[in-house]
Amino acid sequence: xxxxxxxxxxxxxEHDRPLSGPALRVKALESLLVEKGLVDPAALDELIDTFExxxxxxxxxxxxxxxxxxxxxxxxxxxxxxxxxxxxxLVGRGEExxxxxxxxxxxxxxxxxxxxxxxxxxxxxxxVWYKSAPYRSRAVIDPRGVLKELGGEVPDDIEVxxxxxxxxxxxxxxxxxxxxxxGWSEEQLAEIVTRDAMIGVAQVTVPAGSRR
Amino acid sequence: MNGVHDMGGMHGMGPVEIEKDEPVFHARWxxxxxxxxxxxxxxxxxxxxxxxxxxxxxxxARYLAESYYERWLFGLEKLLVxxxxxxxxxxxxxxxxxxxxxxxxxxxxxxxxxxxxxxKARLDDNVPPKFKPGDPVVTRNIHPVGHTRLPRYARGRRxxxxxxxxxxxxxxxxxxxxxxxxxxxxxxRFAARELWGPDASARDSVYVLLWDDHLDxx
Numbered sequence: 128x129x130x131x132x133x134x135x136x137x138x139x140x141e142h143d144r145p146l147s148g149p150a151l152r153v154k155a156l157e158s159l160l161v162e163k164g165l166v167d168p169a170a171l172d173e174l175i176d177t178f179e180x181x182x183x184x185x186x187x188x189x190x191x192x193x194x195x196x197x198x199x200x201x202x203x204x205x206x207x208x209x210x211x212x213x214x215x216x217l218v219g220r221g222e223e224x225x226x227x228x229x230x231x232x233x234x235x236x237x238x239x240x241x242x243x244x245x246x247x248x249x250x251x252x253x254x255v256w257y258k259s260a261p262y263r264s265r266a267v268i269d270p271r272g273v274l275k276e277l278g279g280e281v282p283d284d285i286e287v288x289x290x291x292x293x294x295x296x297x298x299x300x301x302x303x304x305x306x307x308x309x310g311w312s313e314e315q316l317a318e319i320v321t322r323d324a325m326i327g328v329a330q331v332t333v334p335a336g337s338r339r
Numbered sequence: 340m341n342g343v344h345d346m347g348g349m350h351g352m353g354p355v356e357i358e359k360d361e362p363v364f365h366a367r368w369x370x371x372x373x374x375x376x377x378x379x380x381x382x383x384x385x386x387x388x389x390x391x392x393x394x395x396x397x398x399x400a401r402y403l404a405e406s407y408y409e410r411w412l413f414g415l416e417k418l419l420v421x422x423x424x425x426x427x428x429x430x431x432x433x434x435x436x437x438x439x440x441x442x443x444x445x446x447x448x449x450x451x452x453x454x455x456x457x458x459k460a461r462l463d464d465n466v467p468p469k470f471k472p473g474d475p476v477v478t479r480n481i482h483p484v485g486h487t488r489l490p491r492y493a494r495g496r497r498x499x500x501x502x503x504x505x506x507x508x509x510x511x512x513x514x515x516x517x518x519x520x521x522x523x524x525x526x527x528r529f530a531a532r533e534l535w536g537p538d539a540s541a542r543d544s545v546y547v548l549l550w551d552d553h554l555d556x557x
Contacts, residue, residue: 149406149412150366153368153375154371155433156375156412156430156433158433159433159435160419163435164438164439164444165444166379166444166445167378167444167445169446171375171378172374174374175364175370175371175373175374177450178364179364222455240347240490240492241346241347241391241488251363252373254357254358255361260352260403261354263347264349265355267347267534268347271543273355277357283542286544287540287544288543288546291545291546293489293548294507294550295461295508295510296548328355
C-alpha cells in the first residue's frame, strides 16, 4: 500500500493536507534514497503492510490462549519462549522472547526505559504510551502507581516485578486466565486477551455479557 | 551516555495515557520513516546498536519535544551521512549527486526474512559465564559518553543473578566500534528498595538485562 490509495476514510491522515515538517522531510528523503538506488519503494510498502496487517497483538493472544488450554505447551513457552512461539508459525520466529507468568502472588510489568524494545513478533509495534516519557520514567520507580492509574490497583501482598528490556531479548507477559472461562475454546479465550495484559499493565477480564 | 533517553526514575513527565483503538501508525510519514530506516539498514552500514545510539544523540530538548518517529528520522539522517550512504549536500538539497555504489536495495520478497534476522544478537561463541544464577553482583559505576545499556538508576547497585541467557553481542561496544565483544547476558534482579530507597515496596523488584562487563562480584 502506498500514500495514495489508502485510508481515504481517515481525515487525520496528512495526505489530504499540505505536507509540512517531518512529512515533507521524509518524502524528500525517500525520493533521494530511491534515486540513489538505496531503497525500493515496493519493499517499503511490504514492510508497512507487515507491521499494519501481519504482526500485532492478535499473534500474542493466540500464544496466551494456547498456553491456557495446553499445560505442556505452557511449560515449553516458559522454558523457551521463542521456540514455543515458533511452533504456532508466527511471522517473527527467531526473536528471543522470555515469557513471564503472572500468578495470584506475582504481577509482571514490562518496560523499556532507554528506548522502545518490545516483542514485535507477538505484539506488533509498541503503542505511543509504551514509548512515552511518562511510562518509561515511572514504570521502574512507581509501578504500583502506574498500575493504579491505569485501573488496576495491586494489593500489598502481591509482588510486582518490573522487567526493563535493555537487550535484544523481549518479554511477553502470560496473564492469569480469568475465572468463569472454564470450558471456553481457544478461540474464545484469545478474544478476551488484550495487548495491555500482555505488557502487564492490565489483567484479562471476562467482558460483561460475553457468552460461551 | 547520560542522556535524556535514560528516563528510568525521572519525575514530572506526567500521566500515562493509553489511546483507545490506537492505529499502528498515526500518519503515513511515520510508516514511511520507519520502513525507510529498516530498509536502509539492509546495506549493513550500521548495526541496530549504532541505530539506537543515533537517536540518543538527538539534543535533549528536541528529544523530549519531538515524537517517536521524528527521533527515528533524526537518527536515520545522521547514520546515512555518517556512514557515507548520502552526502550532507544531498540530504540538504534532496537531489542525488551520484547513484550509490551499493549493489542493490532490499527486495519486497526479502522483507520477511530480513525482519526476522535483523535483531539476532545471540552468538555461538564459547565464552564462559562470569556468574551463575544466585550470585550476588554489584553493577559498575560507569558513565561512558557513548552507548550503554546499563541505565543510570541501576549503576553501583547490588543485585542477584536471576537467569543466564547465554552469549550475546555486547551492545555497548557494538554501538561504538562494531565490536561484538561476545559475553553472557543475564537478568539481574534488584530489590526495589536497593534502587529507590525505603519508600519502595519491600516485596517488589526490578529486573535489568545486563552483560558481564556491567557487573562485578558483590
